[in-house]
Amino acid sequence: MFGRKKNAAAAVAPETEIEAETVESAEAEEARPTKKSGPTTGPYDVADRPKTDDYVDLGSLLVKPVEGVNLRLELEEATQRVIAVGLQDEQSSVQLQAFSASKSDGLWDGISAQIEESVTQQGGIVDRVDGRFGEEVLARVPATGADGTKGHMVARFIGIDGPRWFLRGVIGGEAALNKQLAQKIEDCISEIIVVRGSNPMPPAELLPLNMPAEVVEAAAEQSNASELRSAPERGPEITEIR
DSSP states (O other), rough: OOOOOOOTTOOOTTTTTTTTOOOOOOOOOSSSOOOOOSSSSSSGGGGGGOOTTTTTOOOOOEEEOOOEEEEEEEETTTTTEEEEEEESSSSEEEEEEEEEOOSOOHHHHHHHHHHHHHHTTTTTOOOOOEEEEEEEEEEEEEOOTTTSOEEEEEEEEEEEEEETTTEEEEEEGGGOOOOOTTTHHHHHHHHHOOOOOOHHHHHTOBBBBOOOOOHHHHHHHHHHHHHHHHHHOOOOOOOOOO
């Protein structure tokens, strides 16, 4: 269910080739509403979804399990911290990350421009298209297959501006080009709940992600059992007589 970071087929690697950088935003007094577009009402802020019993708690992101969709956590190799949530079905995948944002200014306009610039510098092609979650960036980056065939890696970048948070998704696989095959993955995205927290953070800082509690507990139990098996047994005691 959970594994180390790996790229799905036909997906652009967002943590290496295309990076979301910090975007400066102006201070504001009033909170802004969650950006909603298309026939969906999600993703949600945790304040709007008080009932989360059927969700997997990953810290800043709560994920609703869906049959046929695997959940994996992507780890930063140097620190082993969780940096992204991956959802994958048989044909498509999405990588999700949540970032802090200011009270009034959204991040998607600035980040999408950075993505477009980065793809263009790599010799790729970018199209702005309307999608279920608003305007998307469709990126095609030149790539060479294992057999030497030249082609393109294709990815859809989506961005949702919420109340003091920003959710970025990178959709790869068949869902990057086929909207019908993308429906299951998009439905998963629409059920995501973002937990911003109350701690002050600069705009565009990655919100913390955690291993699910049940995974941590299982790992601890396995570690304790291993230590007990490897501990030397106590032999017969001899009382010293003086």
